[in-house]
Amino acid sequence: MSEKSENNKPVLTKKLDKFLTGLANAFRFVKRFFSEVWFPPYEFKEILRQCYEIGYRSLPLISLTGFIVGIVFTNQSRPSLSEFGATSWLPALISIAIIRAMGPLVTALIAAGKVGSSIGAEIGSMKVTEQIDAMEVSAINPFKYLVVSRTIATTLMIPILVLYTDFVALIGSFINVNQNELVSLSTFFVQVFEAVSFLDVFSSLIKSLVFGFTIGIVGCYKGYNSSNGTEGVGKAANASVVMSMFLIFIEELLALQIVNAIRYA
Amino acid sequence: MHSEDEKVVEIRGVKKSFDENHVLRGVDLDLHKGENLVVLGKSGTGKSVLIKLMVGLLKQDEGTITILGKNTNNLKLKELNKLRLKIGFAFQASALYDSMTVRENLEFPLVRNVKNLTRKEINKKVEGLLDSVGLPKTINQMPAELSGGQKKRIGIARTLILEPEIMLYDEPTAGLDPTTCIDINNLINQVKEEYNTSSIVITHDLTCAKVTGDRMAVLIDGQFQAVGTFEEVFAQATNPRIKSFYDYNFIQ
Ligand SMILES: Nc1ncnc2c1ncn2[C@@H]1O[C@H](COP(=O)(O)OP(=O)(O)OP(=O)(O)O)[C@@H](O)[C@H]1O
Numbered sequence: 001m002s003e004k005s006e007n008n009k010p011v012l013t014k015k016l017d018k019f020l021t022g023l024a025n026a027f028r029f030v031k032r033f034f035s036e037v038w039f040p041p042y043e044f045k046e047i048l049r050q051c052y053e054i055g056y057r058s059l060p061l062i063s064l065t066g067f068i069v070g071i072v073f074t075n076q077s078r079p080s081l082s083e084f085g086a087t088s089w090l091p092a093l094i095s096i097a098i099i100r101a102m103g104p105l106v107t108a109l110i111a112a113g114k115v116g117s118s119i120g121a122e123i124g125s126m127k128v129t130e131q132i133d134a135m136e137v138s139a140i141n142p143f144k145y146l147v148v149s150r151t152i153a154t155t156l157m158i159p160i161l162v163l164y165t166d167f168v169a170l171i172g173s174f175i176n177v178n179q180n181e182l183v184s185l186s187t188f189f190v191q192v193f194e195a196v197s198f199l200d201v202f203s204s205l206i207k208s209l210v211f212g213f214t215i216g217i218v219g220c221y222k223g224y225n226s227s228n229g230t231e232g233v234g235k236a237a238n239a240s241v242v243m244s245m246f247l248i249f250i251e252e253l254l255a256l257q258i259v260n261a262i263r264y265a
Numbered sequence: 266m267h268s269e270d271e272k273v274v275e276i277r278g279v280k281k282s283f284d285e286n287h288v289l290r291g292v293d294l295d296l297h298k299g300e301n302l303v304v305l306g307k308s309g310t311g312k313s314v315l316i317k318l319m320v321g322l323l324k325q326d327e328g329t330i331t332i333l334g335k336n337t338n339n340l341k342l343k344e345l346n347k348l349r350l351k352i353g354f355a356f357q358a359s360a361l362y363d364s365m366t367v368r369e370n371l372e373f374p375l376v377r378n379v380k381n382l383t384r385k386e387i388n389k390k391v392e393g394l395l396d397s398v399g400l401p402k403t404i405n406q407m408p409a410e411l412s413g414g415q416k417k418r419i420g421i422a423r424t425l426i427l428e429p430e431i432m433l434y435d436e437p438t439a440g441l442d443p444t445t446c447i448d449i450n451n452l453i454n455q456v457k458e459e460y461n462t463s464s465i466v467i468t469h470d471l472t473c474a475k476v477t478g479d480r481m482a483v484l485i486d487g488q489f490q491a492v493g494t495f496e497e498v499f500a501q502a503t504n505p506r507i508k509s510f511y512d513y514n515f516i517q
Pocket residue numbers: 283286288306307308309310311312313314315357
């Protein structure tokens with residue numbers, strides 16, 4: 001009886017059904033993370049190994065991108081400022097832009113591509129080759145060993161990488177400013193630090209924690225729920241990137257609203 | 266050879282469906298202490314599903330599974346895990362952890378479940394097991410560097426490291442050449458002798474069934490339709506589907 005009506009549902013309802021079940025599953029997955037993260041075993045070794053992997057995997061690309069973003073952003077901002085004869089504000093402008101928005105966003109998007117996809121693929125392939133089942137039947141908690149450790153690692157590492165990106169981008173910016181405006185390193189950085197407030201740095205780090213958590217949990221979720229053999233692994237990797245990038249932008253928007261509310265309160 | 270009354274596994278009226286796909290439709294099966302029971306059946310009849318139910322990877326819709334005197338319905342995870350340690354599960358596709366070496370694969374279940382082992386004890390155990398499956402040289406290799414037959418044997422070694430009382434082999438000889446099959450069959454018999462295990466061996470391969478099995482059971486349409494010794498099941502096979510199984514393996 002119930003099966004009949006299920007099959008006769010219009011396509012839209014079916015899609016909505018699927019979407020809602022997916023949402024409920026994702027919610028349960030996140031809930032499981034928060035219920036398991038507090039209790040031993042803590043998997044320190046695995047967390048450390050993952051932290052290293054994340055740093056190692058994303059550092060080259062982040063260095064390059066951060067540096068180029070610094071140079072390009074400075075260069076493109078100069079004409080508008082020079083119209084008002086205000087190029088001396090460049091360091092302050094750049095520092096606010098990089099620390100508040102560009103640094104976290106660029107780092108998170110690159111990490112979503114590099115780290116998120118590889119987490120999705122790795123856990124996905126462990127799922128479809130029954131390695132996760134093998135852990136379960138040897139009384140090992142695969143959720144803890146794989147999901148909790150990776151998510152903690154991304155949550156810790158993204159803020160660190162963001163600080164690094166900020167730094168590299170500012171160096172890039174300095175080189176450009178130094179060549180054009182003949183500003184010295186110390187003057188540049190004094191202006192940079194004068195421009196940013198504690199709230200800027202603090203909110204940027206909190207935001208980065210959230211980005212990191214998103215990248216880790218989404219990659220794990222997509223991998224953990226992959227099916228249909230090797231095809232599913234590719235899909236899981238791809239879906240991890242798309243989903244976490246989408247969420248990162250949403251979170252960026254939300255963070256902007258929240259921080260502005262605090263700033264102008 | 267084995268005491269008829271001591272049953273290590275008792276399966277009663279087990280049913281399992283995936284949506285419209287009614288896979289197991291009332292399965293009854295006993296595994297006696299110290300015997301190798303071979304489960305035969307066409308691809309897709311639910312043999313893997315049956316042993317996954319036994320270790321709690323899947324949950325049956327109806328029926329009871331009693332293992333070593335414990336009803337597995339409604340077991341707490343802690344209790345279930347305790348039971349799982351007494352069951353060795355050799356996966357159909359080996360399921361070796363491919364980010365770990367052979368040594369780490371074998372150690373992993375051991376160091377996770379047995380506290381306070383010294384490095385020496387762990388090494389001794391790992392090396393001893395690799396010797397007994399005949400692959401001592403692979404210890405530092407990655408699973409990707411192993412052949413299918415080697416993977417199967419390492420998979421079996423990994424399940425043996427916790428000295429299980431019950432072994433579940435999912436198609437241990439599938440996809441292997443005849444010589445390697447013979448090796449695996451011998452290994453299964455050797456495990457039974459050395460570790461005093463009671464085993465369920467799932468296979469399509471009647472030679473494997475004949476060599477390793479004390480009894481066999483044929484799964485057809487979601488139920489066991491013939492249970493007995495090899496001769497009892499096949500010599501007077503009247504069911505054409507059982508007969509075709511036999512013919513395919515020995516006459517072709
Ligand atoms: N997790 C699952 N979700 C949905 N259907 C499943 C699942 N696991 C198994 N099935 C279905 O159950 C049926 C039996 O599968 P099973 O793997 O037990 O077959 P099998 O007897 O082991 O076959 P083979 O000899 O090919 O390994 C198949 O039709 C399969 O599609």
